[in-house]
Amino acid sequence: MFKLKKVSISLLVFLMAISILAGCNSNTNGKTEKASGGNKGGKIVVGFSQIGAESGWRTAETKSIKETLGNSPDFELKFSDAQQKQENQIKAIRNFIAQKVDVIALAPVVETGWESILKKARDAKIPVILLDRGIKVKDESLYTSFIGSDFILEGENAAKELINLIGADKGANIVELQGTVGASAANDRKTGFANGLKDNPNFKIIKSQSGDFTRVKGKEVMEAFLKSDGKNIDVVYAHNDDMAIGAIQAIEEYGLKPGEDIKVVSIDGVKDAFEAAVQGKTNIIVECNPLLGPQLAQAVKDLKAGKEIPRWIKTEESVFVGKEAAEEALPSRKY
Ligand code: AHR
Numbered sequence: 555m556f557k558l559k560k561v562s563i564s565l566l567v568f569l570m571a572i573s574i575l576a577g578c579n580s581n582t583n584g585k586t587e588k589a590s591g592g593n594k595g596g597k598i599v600v601g602f603s604q605i606g607a608e609s610g611w612r613t614a615e616t617k618s619i620k621e622t623l624g625n626s627p628d629f630e631l632k633f634s635d636a637q638q639k640q641e642n643q644i645k646a647i648r649n650f651i652a653q654k655v656d657v658i659a660l661a662p663v664v665e666t667g668w669e670s671i672l673k674k675a676r677d678a679k680i681p682v683i684l685l686d687r688g689i690k691v692k693d694e695s696l697y698t699s700f701i702g703s704d705f706i707l708e709g710e711n712a713a714k715e716l717i718n719l720i721g722a723d724k725g726a727n728i729v730e731l732q733g734t735v736g737a738s739a740a741n742d743r744k745t746g747f748a749n750g751l752k753d754n755p756n757f758k759i760i761k762s763q764s765g766d767f768t769r770v771k772g773k774e775v776m777e778a779f780l781k782s783d784g785k786n787i788d789v790v791y792a793h794n795d796d797m798a799i800g801a802i803q804a805i806e807e808y809g810l811k812p813g814e815d816i817k818v819v820s821i822d823g824v825k826d827a828f829e830a831a832v833q834g835k836t837n838i839i840v841e842c843n844p845l846l847g848p849q850l851a852q853a854v855k856d857l858k859a860g861k862e863i864p865r866w867i868k869t870e871e872s873v874f875v876g877k878e879a880a881e882e883a884l885p886s887r888k889y
Contacts, residue, residue, distance in 0.1 A: 597630040598858050600850075601650030602659040602685075606638040608734075608767045609796040610824035614889035615661070615686060615844035622847030629851065638734070638766075640664055644671045651678045657854050660697075661685040664736035672696035681857055685846055688738040698857065701849050701867040703842045705739050709746020711873050712791060712819050715838045717754055719817065719875065725756020726788035726817070729779045731765040731772050731801060733793040740764070743793045743821060760786065765797040772797025776804035784808060792820040795827035795839070802835050813837055823874070825887050831880030839880070843869040844889055 600623055607613050616633075623629040632655060636642035640663050650658050651674055658680055662668060668689050675682050676696060686702040720726050730747070733740030744762070751757045761779050765772035772792060779787060790805075792798035798820035802812040812818050813835040820827060823841035830836045849867055856863050874880055 598628060598657065598854055599630045599632065599653075599655045600657050600659055600854055601632040601634070601646070601653070601655040603634050603636060603643045603646040603650070603661065605636055605643070605661050605663045605687075607635065608638060609769075609794055609822070610826060610889070611794060611796070611822045611842065611844045612767075614824070615846060617889075618845040618847035619659075619685075619850060620847075622851050623854075626851065628855070636663065638663060640667060647671050647675060651675055651680060654678070655680060656858060658682045659685050659850055659854075662687050662689050662738075663734065665690045665738045665741065666736065669693070669696065683850065683853055683857075685850065686739075686844070688742075699853055699863050699865055699867060701846055701853060701869075703869050703871060705742030705842075706746035706749070708821050708840045708842055708871075709743040709748075710750040711746075712743075712821060712838060712840045713747045713750020713757075715840075715873055715875050716789060716791070716817070716819050717750070717757065719837060720757075720789075722754055723756075725754065725758070727758055727760045727783075727786050728789040728791055729776070729783070729787050730759050730762035731775055731790065731792040731797040732762060733764065733767045733797075735764050735766075737767075739767075740793055747791060759791075765792070765800065767794050767796060769796045769800040772800030773804045774800075776801035777808075780804060780808045780810075784810075787816055789817045789819065792818070795820045795822040795824045798836060799826055799830060802830060811835075823871075823887070824889060825884070828874070828880045828884045828887055831874065832877060832884060834877055837876065839874045841871040841873065843871055 602619055604616055623631040634646035647658060658675055660682055669691055672682055681698040684697050684700040688700055732744060763775050765775045790801045792801055798818050805812040805816050810816055818836040819838040821840040821842050823839050827836060827839050831839060853863050874883055
């Protein structure tokens with residue numbers, strides 16, 4: 555009798571755990587978002603696995619997607635924040651598959667390690683759209699489309715504008731703040747920048763280290779660069795604006811003038827970077843557009859309507875050099 559009671563209590567606990575897992579979408583902020591199964595009330599259900607909130611750029615991307623899909627009568631958005639961890643993204647995708655969402659949108663934190671979970675999505679016939687960062691997979695059919703920028707081109711443009719600014723005949727000692735290790739945005743921006751410098755050997759990267767796309771780490775790494783090589787640094791190239799802003803603080807605390815003593819080049823185009831440029835503290839901003847919500851919404855609609863969507867949906871972007879360009883652009887910046 556006692557044994558039977560014990561077994562039925564364990565069974566009850568087990569069943570409750572299963573129903574909680576199946577019914578809720580894990581949100582790594584510690585909260586859970588209620589799940590409601592695929593294609594409810596004619597809405598297209600999209601599960602979006604976001605990397606985290608490491609930068610102003612990423613916050614703007616999340617806002618754009620929540621505003622476009624979350625506020626639309628055509629979509630139901632299931633959002634999951636992975637707090638920078640691939641394992642959390644894999645867990646979120648597994649949950650989206652269990653909930654039978656119509657489409658999975660994935661902003662992958664790193665390039666590798668996706669095969670197994672994407673095969674599960676494909677087996678479940680759920681198309682996967684990559685957002686803003688790319689992945690490396692042998693079987694390209696594991697995702698349907700990539701929406702985002704050309705990171706190699708961004709790195710090349712950063713190098714090109716830097717050479718114009720300083721003068722090809724002069725040259726510079728450059729320190730590089732890389733993004734998250736293993737991220738396509740870091741790998742490609744590094745490659746593109748190196749490509750852009752290759753015909754100008756006077757431009758040398760003397761130090762290069764990851765600042766993980768955050769302000770805090772960008773500052774920390776720049777402090778270390780300054781400590782070991784302060785007098786020798788002419789330029790800091792940061793793979794995103796947040797790290798550049800951290801570096802600007804480090805340069806000021808070290809007693810030098812960012813934008814003058816040490817030139818600053820970065821990628822993204824968030825308002826804070828434009829404000830720094832207006833104050834003359836940064837020199838070159840290569841834009842990378844995070845407002846991908848409308849493109850994602852259109853791609854998902856097209857896909858569900860049976861239309862073929864482009865393999866790479868690119869975004870339009872500019873480069874801003876100097877104070878005047880920043881002053882002119884700042885009032886209309888949307889992120
Ligand atoms: O993948 C895009 C990059 O990721 C942005 O440049 C950066 O700010 C973000 O964290």
